[in-house]
Amino acid sequence: MHVLMVTLMVTNGSVLGFPGLIQRLLWLSVQCFLCDDGDDGDVSFRFVYFETLSRICGYLVPQMVVISSEIGASGTFLIEILVERLLCSDMRPGLKDDVVYSFFDPEISVLKEMITLITPDHVGMFREMYGGILKMVFRLTDRDRSAIHTLLQFYDPGLRCFVFPDYLLGPLMEDYAGILGIQIRNQVPFYATKEEPDIGGISRALYLSPEVTKGGLKEKGKLPGFHLSFLETKAKEYADLGDWKAVCALIAVSIYGIILFPNQKNFVDINAIRLFVQKNPIPTLVGDVYYSVHNRNEKRRGGLIRCCAQLLYKWFMGYLPSRGVFVLLDHTVNWETKLMGLRAKDIAWTHSSGVGQDFICSCGGFPNVPRIGVQGCINYNPTLLKRQMGFAMEVPPLKSEIQETFYFPVEGNQSRLTKRVEFTRLPFSVGDPWYPLIEESHSSVSMEEFLEMKRERDQLHAEKTELEMSVARVQMANQEIKGKLEDQDKRHALVVKRFEIDTAYYGKVSQALESSTREHDITKERLARASKVIEDKKRRQILVRDQREDRVRVLIAEWEAKLKIKETENVKIIVERDHYLAERDHYFRQMKIHQKEVGRLQQENTELRFAVKFTRMVDDVGPSVGPSSD
Structure with a gap:
């Protein structure tokens, strides 16, 4: 791949480094990029395809432009442009064209602040209730995004998995369950519906009153849900009250809406809320990644991958070598060079705790596993991915098991994979292996020889x-x-x-x-x-x-x-x-004798006084009584 890094200063419609018409066309494209949010919500795209410029200037004009801009004073933008030569199929013989993908870039600062509300004593309670979703709250670096972008170039729509030179990889539900620490429940999977939200069920799951739940539901992008600011406020309130079950529930539903099932910026829509209430997110997560990758890979058109990019990155890194030459490679080596130097023996097939255990290989009357994501429905083919669970693929799968019409002869798996690679072509040239090849006998034989x-x-x-x-x-x-x-x-x-x-x-x-x-x-x-x-x-x-x-x-x-x-x-x-x-x-x-004597004398004195008063009264009345002597 021929790449040229060009740094431009765009000011009021002028572009330094490109003359005349190219300046105006590039400026119009940048304006469109900066002003138009597109049909994918509030998402900052990092990859832009300038089709107009490629038609005018030939192979030296950008086919893919990576833009990271910071607004300065007076409408000035500093733009870094990665210019790739326009390589047609005749210039890249035996290789399929690159597809440009973009991913959600959620703002996690609010989630980080909410997570700090959980005290160390209650981290275990959160993990028991909601699994290990806290470790999904991180931001992908440019190199991480480059790793996922390179991985998606290997996607084979016919097989519905990633086809490498001599091995296959694809996300299994058991892989995602092991990463998140969440069990796969035996219940009806999630499916999108236009029914009114179940206020009672949501209230019980979030430990909120029905009135608060109903008042917090708003609409964004034609879907009801909670704004992240509302959930943050309630989490802080319940943290002050010491209601840790409510705090953990509010943080968990925020992670569901912002990280696991992203749709709108800083908004947890009703689909993520219903998945949280259902407590069975693994089938939907797998359905999202397969449907979105398959949909964007159709006709190699690329675009926004609507799935949990952090989880896809964790899954992919788990299968890559964790020691040896691959780890010691300089960070400047691009991912396509690193991946094309790996072989099947280098992959960490046994890193998962579920290796050797039973896994879901088909569902009901279906020969494979249909999955319903938030955006649509698709099936994937676990029968091709048995090696990830520690099983060998002794016989070729039936056509119905992989839902394809191509001929699958009875022969060794390696020859079938080689023919498939020759048919679909790889995105990059095969490089020398990073680890020395060891001469070994063939492990794949025909069915007659096997019997x-x-x-x-x-x-x-x-x-x-x-x-x-x-x-x-x-x-x-x-x-x-x-x-x-x-x-x-x-x-x-x-x-x-x-x-x-x-x-x-x-x-x-x-x-x-x-x-x-x-x-x-x-x-x-x-x-x-x-x-x-x-x-x-x-x-x-x-x-x-x-x-x-x-x-x-x-x-x-x-x-x-x-x-x-x-x-x-x-x-x-x-x-x-x-x-x-x-x-x-x-x-x-x-004293008693004297008291008696005094009492007697007082009685006699009283009687004498009465007699004297009576005598005086008689004397006063006496002369006027009776007839006169005259």
Whole structure:
């Protein structure tokens, strides 16, 4: 491929580096690129095809232009243009034309900020509920996009997989399930519908009230859904309240709409929401990638790939070598050169945890697996991809299993693949292998040879079984004799060992007795000294005890004398108290007598006062009573 990097400065309709008419045509194309959003939503395209220029200027005019622009002052744009020579089929013999693809470039800064709301204690809860979708929140670099773009050049619409020089690759549902840590459920798969959103089901899945859910649903691109800002606000509110189930659900549905099933910028549409509620995204993810790639590869027209590019990148990188020459290659080596240097033996076929396990090879009455994506329905052919699950392709698949009409003769897989490559052609020239080739015998044979070898193998297996039985009988007899000899040797060894143990034991006993005698003499001396010390201590203890007893007797006598004095004083106090009580009682009796006398005198005084008042009243009334004497 002949490539020329040209940096242009576009200012007010002028292009530096191209003369006259080419300037105006390029300027019009750039204006169209910058102003027109296209029919694919709010997506920033990185690849543009200038058909007008190629017709005017021949093979030196750009066929593919990669533009990365930053708006400067006064309408100035800095544009980097990758100019590729227009190579026709006659200039690239045996190779098919390149197809230009573009991918969604979601803004993940908001998602990154939302993910920081999950505390380390609740990351495990998120993983248990929604799998490993957090690792899908990353932005593809230009080199990552180049890897996917190169991979898509190998897509074969007839086989519905990626055809390389001597091997096939294609995303399996089991591959995606292993990457995301989400199980494939046995249920009716998702299909797009125009029915009204199920407010109740969405509310339960997001742990929101029906009123909040209904109020948050908006319309964009003729589809209802949630704006990412709404989900971010609610996630922060529930994080402050400590409702971590709601926080995890809101973050998960945001990843579904922005990363796994992208459609509109910063908008989670109803299809992504229904997939989140259904909790079975794997079949739809696989359907999206096959349908979108197949649709854009039709007639080699290219365009926007509507699938999760991050997941497709992770899947592809999993099969590439992780060590050796391939990893040590300089980063400036382009992907087509790197991939064309790989062979089937270099691919990491066993990197998946599901290798060797059962996988979905057909569905219902279909000979292959039909998948319904968000944009459409398509089938893919797992029978061609058995090697990715650790199985060999011993017989060719039926025509119905791959839904193709081309002839598939009964021969080795490698020859069939070679003919398919010759028929469809590869996008790049085959380079030298990165890893040395090892001479090996052919593993693919015809069916007749295979059946003959199988019969011979069965016959040899029967003969081997008889020989093994004979050998087993001889070995059993030999084992019995050998066992008897070993028993005798063991008994003799035990006797010798027991004699050695007894001899050693008696020697140790003699040494122990001598040592014990010496220790006994030393102990007797220590005991005599200790007895003397004890007798001295006893005499001192007796003397101290006598002194203490004398002191106790003296103290007892002193306390008894003091006690007698206190008893005498107490008797005096009691006598004085009794005398005081007797005087108090006498005083109270006299007081009662005086009170009675005072009461009697007061009564008499009252009676006398009444008599005096009555007498005065009689005297005052007396002269006016009775007839006059005149």
